Amino acid sequence: MLLYQQIRNYIHQLLSEGTLNTGDKLPSERLLQEQFNSTRITVREALLRLEAEGLIYSQTRRGWFVTPTKLKWNPATKVNFYELAKQQGFVADTQVISHQEISNHDLKAEFSASTLHHLQRARSLDERLVMFEDIFCDAARFDGLAEHNLNGSITQIMANQYATNVVNEQCAISVTVLPDDVAQVLQKNSGTPCLKVIRKRFDELGSSVDYNIEYWLHNAIEMTVEGH
Amino acid sequence: MLLYQQIRNYIHQLLSEGTLNTGDKLPSERLLQEQFNSTRITVREALLRLEAEGLIYSQTRRGWFVTPTKLKWNPATKVNFYELAKQQGFVADTQVISHQEISNHDLKAEFSASTLHHLQRARSLDERLVMFEDIFCDAARFDGLAEHNLNGSITQIMANQYATNVVNEQCAISVTVLPDDVAQVLQKNSGTPCLKVIRKRFDELGSSVDYNIEYWLHNAIEMTVEGH
DNA sequence: CAGTGGTCTAGACCACGAT
DNA sequence: TCGTGGTCTAGACCACTGG
Structure with missing residues (x-):
């Protein structure tokens, strides 16, 4: 052998x-x-x-x-990350990496708005960094977003502060490696394998609420999906 | 650098x-x-x-x-592999690797039946082997399964020949590497990364129809999921 | 300080693919 | 037969971690 x-x-x-x-x-x-x-x-x-x-x-x-046990996650439900982690015996944490408003974006297909929020966050389970996300949403619609606590659930802020509810979502899931800037934040080598999840979320009227790109360490997560 | x-x-x-x-x-x-x-x-x-x-x-x-373009696949729909591939410009093919009845299985949690069919198949896109699957189902319920053409859709055989319809399914998706025997069939080195999908499917009465383990080459597939 | 993983050199032999 | 990737040897220096 x-x-x-x-x-x-x-x-x-x-x-x-x-x-x-x-x-x-x-x-x-x-x-x-x-x-x-x-x-x-x-x-x-x-x-x-x-x-x-x-x-x-x-x-x-x-x-x-x-590697510790994987977090089991269903992308088709409105997740509260903290709650989910707690149920499975993890201590979760979130940190905001950056937040800015951008005007020349290449998400024209998703948003008609000219200015978008661009929020970057990293999340950890039991002190271990496991996920990085880019969140994009309409800056006008969510004016003053930064005044709220961005470490928690964005979905909840949107619901409570802006009367916006997500009723529909599309995910695309693929296997790739961490982009170099993400790898640096997660303290990994560039080239580390990951699960990339692109999520588009929509409100009752069918218009885009937000557009998220998530990078999960491939050994930190297991996804579950239910059909029909 | x-x-x-x-x-x-x-x-x-x-x-x-x-x-x-x-x-x-x-x-x-x-x-x-x-x-x-x-x-x-x-x-x-x-x-x-x-x-x-x-x-x-x-x-x-x-x-x-x-690497060729990835096949986009939604695990939460009843897929007809050939149809899906055709829509996206691929020529699909399936080959049966083995078929046997097993009596000492470790799927007690899923099936009360003592004897199960165990079918192994490999699938390719444009002549490129991209997926291997193990299919388990009740041997008594699907008596004479092997007499049908096992290269096509099992779902269709179950519906047409056994009046069994899948109305519900659960998938667990994780990233891992091909087991050695699977790697050999797909003509890959052991250690090749893959997407592992475990699918449990249920009928109207909520009892198990089949239990599938699929190994997809990670660079051959992109999954899409819709929620709510 | 010693120990660790991250990167790199300069070779080697083998089995298999294409021709 | 020759080129290919698959495996392996025997070293090296560096930047960083931990005590």
Whole structure:
């Protein structure tokens, strides 16, 4: 059998035995290298595949760690992130990265408005950064948005402060890697795999409420969808 | 800037310029190595990230190629795979890998039946293998299933031959890598990233019709979901 | 300070694909 | 037969983390 597969199987075994548990640190690359009489290149080959598999993740220059349980999320419901996380035993947190109004946007197909809010946020579960989002919405319609607490649910602010309710939404979900600027915010290497979710949300009249782009660490989330 | 990022950017540029188009073969690893005065390890670092990004894929010992357009698929509708593919300009195909009846299954939670059909199929778009699925259903309820053409829509067979209609379904979607046996069927390396979709489908009475596990090449599919 | 992962060099052998 | 990607060796230097 291939050497990197042997190493991979070895880690698999440590995981299934319970020798390694959620959040634990793996043996260092150099230790594994010695143990298998191999080289770091080959050890990393195994570790990178385990990462793609969603079982482990790395923290730059700190080590490799066992991935915690995934958050189960249904994109077709109006989610309250905090509530959802709490139900599943996580402590959630949100931080605003930036907020500005932009006038030359390329979302003409979505918004007739010339000026949009552009809000960037990052979210974490149990202190672990797992998601980054860009939120775009009509600046005139949601005038003074920044005066509210942008760390919580935007949906709730829209409902309570602006009498705007989301009744419909479309998601497009694909697998890709974090863009470089997002990777930096989430303290990941550029090239880290992720789940990209583009959400368009509409009100009762069928006009756009907001347009969101979410990047989830692929090993932090599992999506559920119900049909019919 | 990092060398492997330079190489990655170079390929990005070839793609956006249109120098490289859908299905085209990339320059060989050794050619890129010379061009950047580097080594194959570093070139592969760049190529593997482009693969994770979904932009290119490799065919063993044939080369690296530009990924075709993704199939857009809504898991919450009753899909006819062929129809969907045709609408989007693909030629679809299905092949049965194996079919057997199993009696000691670990789907007790889903099926009270002691014996199940276990059908394995692979599907391709434009001759490119993109999906593998395991289908489980009650052997007694769908007695003689194998006598029908299993290359087409199972949903249709169930409706027409067994008066069974799916009215409800639950999907769980996550990112992982192809299991080794699946990778072999799809002619991929073990460790290739994929989208794993587990679908449970129910009839009017709320009992399980079938239980499917689908593995999609992550760069072959984009999912859409509508809510409310 | 020592230990870690991130990046990189300069080679090598192999099995398989195309021809 | 020759070119390709797949795997592997045996080192190296760097920037950062943690004690």
